[in-house]
Amino acid sequence: MFSAWLSAGGSMINDIYLSATLNEKIKKELQKKEFPSATLFHFLDEETYTKIQAELLRTYFRPEQLLTSHSYATAELSPTLNKLFLSPECKEFISSLLDTAAFKINARLYRFGWKDYTLVSNDSLPKLGVDIILNLTEAWNEDFGGVVRYKDTAGNFISLPAQSNVFTIVRASNRIQQFVQYINHHAKKRKRLMVMGKIR
């Protein structure tokens, strides 16, 4: 089923996610009532992941700060990340999970270091779409902060794993709000790198 849409040169997504059985399991996770989401470990194949790491070293991140909302540095997706999200296999993978052929992916690279964070949005607009987060930092210590969290209406938190090469998909709703936990001084010069975006 999935071999039909592999890019020339093979999939960038790890082979295990090309299985129809696993695809069905992931779909079910995204249809849960409580925090509909799926976390996919070792998402990219090793070659793709290594290429992305090399590109990140050459990427210029522009600092952005609005104290009442966020502090981070951001960049356009690197060439391999662009290729990944525009690839037929990625489109088919997402399409099969969300049961829709018509969607758009808006994503950027984010770099969080000491004193960086995002706050939950105060706007009351309905939250549409699906959040995507792809971790690109090796060996991030969660004691530094920088964890991507979702807060529900009761004030409970759900924390996403911070391991590298983990791809998380979350169905957005008015009942949950995303933020990136403040990074504390123990991080020193270390940076947390992620792709974050939305599928609409």
Add this chain to the structure above:
Amino acid sequence: MELPALLTPTALQSWIQPHYRTPNYMRQLRIQFVKQQPFPYLELPDFFHFEKAVEIVKALTEELFEPKEADLFQFKQTADLRSTQNQILQSFRKFLASTEFTSYISYITSTTLKPRHLDASGTLYEDTDYLLCHDDRLDTRTIAYFYYLSSLEKNDGGGLNLFECKNSVPVRIGKTITPVFNTLALFLVSKHSFHEVAEVVRDVQRLALSGWFHD
């Protein structure tokens, strides 16, 4: 409000250091408050009698501090002191909420505060704790206050940073108040009163009693 009327109640005398109760100095504070930048605030060192401060800090350290965490903050806090069983803290809270003290704060801040309408809880910040930038605006909060019960060095972090605004958006730190034992700090809550507690970056304890006076 008549200034001499504020100075007669013995309640003020039994808590507040004498120089803070002289008419001239109170008038100076009143003028100073409204002129402060980046927004109206006061920093009042050695405010309460030293023996009272020592009693309060001992009592507060016996209260239960619960971890509080959200996108905006990470620190430890007691319940509001209206529910404390500790008599020293009950007495202190009663004084803060008294007609005499709220009149005193009303005078030096040129506001009209309601007695007995006071929030007061203990806060404790330790290594990596913080409170990110926000303006405190909520309901009838009028004067935010912080009574520091430990002393920090500048390099410890934990300073109260007051922000300058441009078009009502906080842009840079305009003033830092580094906590010193027995200092009372307060500011006017408004659409410009953006502030934060900077992350504590050493193995120290930043202990305070804080809350709001309401109008």
